[in-house]
Amino acid sequence: MQFSDVVGQAAAKQNLIQMWQSGRMPHALLMLGQEGTGGLPLALALAQYxxxxxxxxxxxxxxxxxxxxxSRMEHADLHFSYPAFGPKVLSKQYIQAFRNFVLERPYGSSYDWLQSIGAENKQGNITAEECRSIIDMLTLKAYEGGPKIQIIWRPEYLGKEGNILLKLIEEPPDQTTLLFVAESTEEILGTILSRTQLLRLRPISPTEVAAGLRQRGLADERQAAQIGQICAGSFSEALNLVAQGEGDMLPALREWFNALAMNNGFGMIRFVNLWSKAGRESIINLLSFTLSVLEAALRLSYLPETHHSLPPQEAKFARKLADRRLPADTYRVMIQALTKASFRIERNAYSKSVLLALSIQMQHALQTASMQPH
Ligand SMILES: [Zn+2]
Structure with a gap:
């Protein structure tokens, strides 16, 4: 994995390269970013560097x-620890499976990983035995005489066993770097947090997600741009959306809004009937796509010079909506209704009635707004 294979994260990349080049790499670095922001790919790119x-x-x-x-994850001085299941389990028992998983899905989640080794509902963890094995391994001389790197993927799974590593983190052997890759600090011991330097990973921007999908040849320009809008900064979510094969959502959105704005009951029912058959994931994607366009329209109405990351056709749609000068309250009502509908569909509510109720609320909000003087 090269840095150029990691989606976005320009600042983090630059930071890591500078730290390495200047010899100011901390002994223990904690890369912290929500799922899909690319902590593990970045750690691999740094190791390769x-x-x-x-x-x-x-x-x-x-x-x-x-x-x-x-790049084959087979360097003798690069070590990996990650959650597995079973008493006293060691990471090396699963190393081949882990290599296969990461090489195939570098943006995969720890949940996906544990499922891939058959954890089902068993709790994953990084055991005390694994911590001791990390210490033993790093105390040995480097096989190739250069640096040693230990990647600990998801230290959240260490629990209190993390205490075993404290002395190692404080006084690591020569030329040894510990890279912790975490998604949240809540479940990491304070004693570990206070001994590591933090590198925060930001959610990936919509344009960077789109570029990443294009670079991998996974989506055409329009699809990549739309997925960038709705994946909430997570490249793993973007890959899920590609796998779901989401098509162009703008025509549906346009038709729906035309029906709502024109008070066209038939058009609205047609939309509800069509989309209620689309499957829960697709409906949720359409609703979050609608949200991203509405939020852009709201910003364009009140801060016309504002920056947005919408692709050109979506931007045109948002601008047309902004030109109607709807009050902020109308946006608030629509955004709330969309969020609520998405939440209900996620929880298995009957999608036809949710979409119908949502359409009526949106129509009401649009109609009331158009009757008010501006
Ligand atoms: Zn090289």
């Missing part, structure tokens, strides 16, 4: 033996 024999100012070379070993 560290072991690369021909690195540049911006990336590893991708071709030297060091790069090749890291």
């Amino acid at each position: 560290a072991f690369c024999e021909a690195k540049t100012e911006t990336d590893s070379c991708g071709r030297c033996p060091g790069c090749q070993k890291v």
Whole structure:
């Protein structure tokens, strides 16, 4: 994995490269970002950079033996710990499965990983035995005489066993870097947090998500742009959306809003009938797409110079809506109704009645607004 394979995260990449180049890499670094922001891919890119024999100012070379070993996750001085299940389980018992999983799905979640090894509803954890094995492994001399890197994916699963690692974190062996990749600090011991340097990963911007999908040849321009809008900054969510094969949602949105604005009952019912058959995921995607367009329209109404990340056709639609100068309260009512409807559909409510109620609320909000003087 090279830095150029990691979606977005320009600031974090630059930060990591600078720290490595200047020799100011902390002994223990905690990369913290919500699911899908790419913590593990970044850790892998940094490891590859560290072991690369021909690195540049911006990336590893991708071709030297060091790069090749890291890209197969087989470098002898790169170690991985991750959640697994079973008493006294060690990560190395699952290393081949873990390699296969990460190489295939570098943006996969720990839930997906645990399911892939058959955890079902068993609790994943990183055991005390694994912590001791990390210490043993890192105390050994580096096989290749250079740096040693230990990636601990999801230290949330360490629980109180994390205390075993404290001394290692405080006084690591020479040239040793511990990279913790976490999604939330809530379940990590304060004693670990206070001994690690924090690197925050931001949600990935819609344009970066779209570029990442295009770079992988997974979506055409319009689909990539729409998925960028609705994946909430998570590239794993974006990949899920691609897998669901979501088509272009703008025509549906346009037709729905035309019916609502024109008070066209038939058009509204046609929309409800059509979309209630679409499957829960698709409906939720359409509703969050609608939300992103409405939020852009709201911003354009009140801050016309504002920056938005909508693709051109969506932006045109949002601008037309903004030109109607709806009061902010109308947007508030519509946004609340959409959020609520999405929540209900996620919880298995009957989609036809949810979509009908939603359409009536939206229509009412639009109609009341158009009768008010501006
Ligand atoms: Zn290289």
